[in-house]
Amino acid sequence: MRFPHIFIRFTVPLCALFIATSAPAQVIEGTASGVGDRVWEILLLHDDDSDGIITRAEFDRDSRAFSGYDLNQDGRLNRAEIVRWASSRSRARPGRGAAGSPPAGSQRGGAARNRGQGPTRMISALGDLDADGIVTEGEWNRALDGMSAEGVIPVDTLRTLLAEKGMGRMTPFIISRWDPDGAGFIDRWSLGELFRRVDADGDGRIEVPPTEGLARPASPRDGADRSRGEARLFRGGAAPVVGDRAPDFTLSRSDDPQVQVQLSSFTGKKPVALIFGSYT
Amino acid sequence: MYEQYGDEVEFFIVYIREAHALDSPVPNLQGPLLEDPISFIERTSTASRCTEDLHLPMPALVDGMDDLVNRSYQGHPDRLYLVGVDGRISYAGARGPRGFVPADLEAAIEVELKRSDRPRRRASL
Numbered sequence: 001m002r003f004p005h006i007f008i009r010f011t012v013p014l015c016a017l018f019i020a021t022s023a024p025a026q027v028i029e030g031t032a033s034g035v036g037d038r039v040w041e042i043l044l045l046h047d048d049d050s051d052g053i054i055t056r057a058e059f060d061r062d063s064r065a066f067s068g069y070d071l072n073q074d075g076r077l078n079r080a081e082i083v084r085w086a087s088s089r090s091r092a093r094p095g096r097g098a099a100g101s102p103p104a105g106s107q108r109g110g111a112a113r114n115r116g117q118g119p120t121r122m123i124s125a126l127g128d129l130d131a132d133g134i135v136t137e138g139e140w141n142r143a144l145d146g147m148s149a150e151g152v153i154p155v156d157t158l159r160t161l162l163a164e165k166g167m168g169r170m171t172p173f174i175i176s177r178w179d180p181d182g183a184g185f186i187d188r189w190s191l192g193e194l195f196r197r198v199d200a201d202g203d204g205r206i207e208v209p210p211t212e213g214l215a216r217p218a219s220p221r222d223g224a225d226r227s228r229g230e231a232r233l234f235r236g237g238a239a240p241v242v243g244d245r246a247p248d249f250t251l252s253r254s255d256d257p258q259v260q261v262q263l264s265s266f267t268g269k270k271p272v273a274l275i276f277g278s279y280t
Numbered sequence: 281m282y283e284q285y286g287d288e289v290e291f292f293i294v295y296i297r298e299a300h301a302l303d304s305p306v307p308n309l310q311g312p313l314l315e316d317p318i319s320f321i322e323r324t325s326t327a328s329r330c331t332e333d334l335h336l337p338m339p340a341l342v343d344g345m346d347d348l349v350n351r352s353y354q355g356h357p358d359r360l361y362l363v364g365v366d367g368r369i370s371y372a373g374a375r376g377p378r379g380f381v382p383a384d385l386e387a388a389i390e391v392e393l394k395r396s397d398r399p400r401r402r403a404s405l
Contacts (some may be wrong), residue, residue: 182297182347182356239354241372246363247352251341254295254327261292261341267367271392272290273385274363275338276355277376279330280300 040082043069053078067173071118118173119198124208125165126158127195135206140195144188152185246272281386282337289362289389291338295327296350299357320345360385364392 046058054077059066069077069085127135127143147153147161159171178186199206240247250262266272282291298316317323320342327340343349350356358376362385363369371388373379 182350184351184354239359239372239375240352240361240369242369244369246361246367246369247349249349249352251294251343251349252324254324254331254340254342257324257342261339263363264367266290266363266365268365270288270290271365271370271389272292272363273285273389274353274355274361275291275293275358276296276350276353276360277293277358278296278298279326279333280298 037079037083039086040079043077043082065176067169068176070173073169118170118177119194120206121167122162122170122174123195123198123206125167126161127206128208133208135195135208137195137199137204140206141192144191148188151188153188153191155179155184155186158186281382281389285386285389285393286338288393293327293331293336293338293340294343294349294353294355295323295330295340296343296355297347298326318345362388362392364395 043054043059044052046054048058056066056070056075059077066077067073069082071081071085123135123140126147127140129139129143144153147157155171155175158174159168162168162170162174174186175182178190195206196202246263248262248264250260253259253261263272285291317326323345324342327342330336331340353359353361354375355361356375358380360371360373360376360380360382361369362371370392371385373381373384
């Protein structure tokens with residue numbers, strides 16, 4: 001008996017809605033400041049009040065992307081920040097450009113300073129096991145060992161740990177950098193390699209930067225409520241398998257958002273087929 | 281499949297994060313050009329557009345902006361599941377597109393209906 005075809009990925013060619021104004025995904029060759037300038041010009045299209053600053057509200061798009069740009073997490077982007085972002089992004093691509101050292105002038109300070117505010121803060125928050133203000137490579141590897149299983153670190157684990165330090169807002173940035181396809185896991189090796197990239201002077205030690213303005217005390221939104229709710233459903237990042245109790249949820253219908261549907265309401269009545277997907 | 285089994289099985293689309301949004305690391309410039317919805321209302325309207333444009337008969341449930349259900353089921357970019365009458369997973373497809381095999385879901389539905397058929401028939405005797 002034939003049955004109607006279920007579309008793969010729901011994709012159908014359509015005429016364009018509008019062109020994206022976010023930064024290009026691939027890195028353009030050239031000096032760090034050149035790339036940053038070009039990205040900045042694209043981002044300036046979001047600058048509604050033409051004040052040379054892009055706020056989160058003006059950006060109006062994926063907050064994950066904004067958090068990725070917003071290195072100091074102050075909710076505003078300016079040209080200097082974008083130039084720094086571009087230079088740290090180009091260094092993050094292995095094998096591209098010079099052997100690791102950025103062009104002079106694109107860093108905040110001298111060679112002894114750490115590069116990349118986001119990664120530095122993450123390593124500082126999670127890696128200073130003996131609380132002496134320094135994260136050694138050995139400490140960082142031990143910290144990663146504590147988080148990982150079988151070579152990967154669940155994103156959920158990172159999120160909880162960062163939330164405990166009041167840095168839950170960094171999580172979207174981390175996810176966009178290291179888990180862009182949302183698998184829920186980050187490769188442990190790449191986080192280990194991150195240490196070398198952050199450690200600008202290569203002495204195997206990273207200084208924990210002063211925390212004023214960077215981290216804020218944990219608030220209820222950061223830690224407890226989210227991680228409790230997620231722990232109920234998320235179970236450390238693995239997809240449910242046959243025989244598991246199906247994670248319950250309540251979602252609203254697209255055709256009538258007032259109507260809420262709860263998965264467990266069908267238990268004992270009918271099987272439920274779930275088709276996960278999106279339009280693109 | 282929906283027309284055939286729609287009476288005995290509830291079908292829901294779970295509309296999740298865009299797989300190839302323009303502002304994602306992997307934009308698909310051949311398909312519909314969408315920036316990733318940033319608000320629940322945007323995602324709901326995108327889901328409605330999707331079901332209308334593709335004439336999808338089953339209702340779509342819209343995942344929250346925290347992607348909670350997506351992450352619980354690891355449904356990204358697309359995936360098929362069957363939840364049995366007992367509330368447990370009867371069929372868990374592999375992650376799409378490779379794992380997105382409607383025929384497997386149909387087979388699982390057949391098995392599930394036979395499993396839960398017996399008590400029903402007994403009750404009607």
